[in-house]
Amino acid sequence: MEERRYRDEDVAPGSVGDVFRQIRSKGATSRSAIARSFGLSPSTVGLRVEALQRLGLVTDEGKHDSQGGRRARNLAVVDDAGYVVSVEPGVRLLKLSVANLSGHIIHSERLPAVASQEPVDAVAAIWAEIVTLMETARVPFERLRGIAVGLPASVEYATGRVVMPSFMQSWNDAHVPQLFRTHTTVPVLVENDANLVAISELSEVAGSHDDYFLAVLLGRRIGGGLVANGEPLRGFNGAAGEFGHTPVAGPAVIPCVCSLDACLESVASGAAVAARLSALGHTVDIPSDIVALGRSGDPRVLAILREAGTHIGAALASNVNFFNPRRVVLGGALSLSSPLVAALRAELFQKCLPIAAQDLDISAIDDPDTAGARGALRLLLDEVLAPARIDELAQLALVDEKATS
Numbered sequence: 001m002e003e004r005r006y007r008d009e010d011v012a013p014g015s016v017g018d019v020f021r022q023i024r025s026k027g028a029t030s031r032s033a034i035a036r037s038f039g040l041s042p043s044t045v046g047l048r049v050e051a052l053q054r055l056g057l058v059t060d061e062g063k064h065d066s067q068g069g070r071r072a073r074n075l076a077v078v079d080d081a082g083y084v085v086s087v088e089p090g091v092r093l094l095k096l097s098v099a100n101l102s103g104h105i106i107h108s109e110r111l112p113a114v115a116s117q118e119p120v121d122a123v124a125a126i127w128a129e130i131v132t133l134m135e136t137a138r139v140p141f142e143r144l145r146g147i148a149v150g151l152p153a154s155v156e157y158a159t160g161r162v163v164m165p166s167f168m169q170s171w172n173d174a175h176v177p178q179l180f181r182t183h184t185t186v187p188v189l190v191e192n193d194a195n196l197v198a199i200s201e202l203s204e205v206a207g208s209h210d211d212y213f214l215a216v217l218l219g220r221r222i223g224g225g226l227v228a229n230g231e232p233l234r235g236f237n238g239a240a241g242e243f244g245h246t247p248v249a250g251p252a253v254i255p256c257v258c259s260l261d262a263c264l265e266s267v268a269s270g271a272a273v274a275a276r277l278s279a280l281g282h283t284v285d286i287p288s289d290i291v292a293l294g295r296s297g298d299p300r301v302l303a304i305l306r307e308a309g310t311h312i313g314a315a316l317a318s319n320v321n322f323f324n325p326r327r328v329v330l331g332g333a334l335s336l337s338s339p340l341v342a343a344l345r346a347e348l349f350q351k352c353l354p355i356a357a358q359d360l361d362i363s364a365i366d367d368p369d370t371a372g373a374r375g376a377l378r379l380l381l382d383e384v385l386a387p388a389r390i391d392e393l394a395q396l397a398l399v400d401e402k403a404t405s
């Protein structure tokens, strides 16, 4: 079953939701600027703003003197009118964050993993943790407006169906939003973890419609997310960017869900590197242990990291030739491994077509640990505050008011 989505095409220009979008993006925040921007009369703008105030979404900020000495009141989003929650059920940890309507994270938790459970039980456990998170953050429960779940798997974005997860086999084919319906009616979005890294990077270049980039997630698994024209590019079924299963000359050191003898993930992912380091007698519990071992200078460790980086760089070169991004952004714990990233860069630039390489920028994202949450919360806020949804809420509020008057 498809989850209801609110698309920008569904919005009448200058509607309540469209005006809210202007206030939210700080494009126009005074009544006069809104009137100018949409070509609306002052009385119509007044009605739009009243509708938003009735929903509790905007407020008049303090007065300020404009150049002509007239006092113009600015409108602002009421931050605590609603809250959204991001959930990342990883193999080692369950990460949760709650943010207000401005996207400011007010509380985060890192909890023991639940992903090894059957999805129905895992979702019940996640829901219980969300309830606790809201209580800890002192957020009124009725103000929860949505949940976004980031998974290490391909996701059919329209339905939230999980396809071929790397490590959580029982989640294959799970319809995650439906599993949440036992617990809540708020919108539940499900997205691939690498796409969330891409979306987190998007937020830092907001308004840039000509941005083309490839976000690469180097964690236990290897994932990719594409952005074209400043928008996430998910492909027809949601699998765009999943280059982790590119065939490579092995040997595979971990089994993989794909049917290849050796794919990039089974040869060069964090899980594969960890297996090779464990075979040398090293203890590797979490991906950041790999980064720490790389700093030790042990030549055998460095050789494994460089080999993984070379494999990833070669696979990326094909994708860069194909997609011609302006930049490649590296996320995930292994993006902090200097030997791996140096080998990746060298191989990528060596194998890439000159025209694709000439202006290509390769960089690591800031704070890879929170990138998934930042991407999830941004995606979710754009959905729960979509102009068409706000229009619908304004209509419902009007109907309610008439019924009670």
Ligand SMILES: [Zn+2]
Pocket: 244, 245, 256, 257, 258, 259, 260, 263, 264, 265, 266
């Ligand atoms: Zn594979």
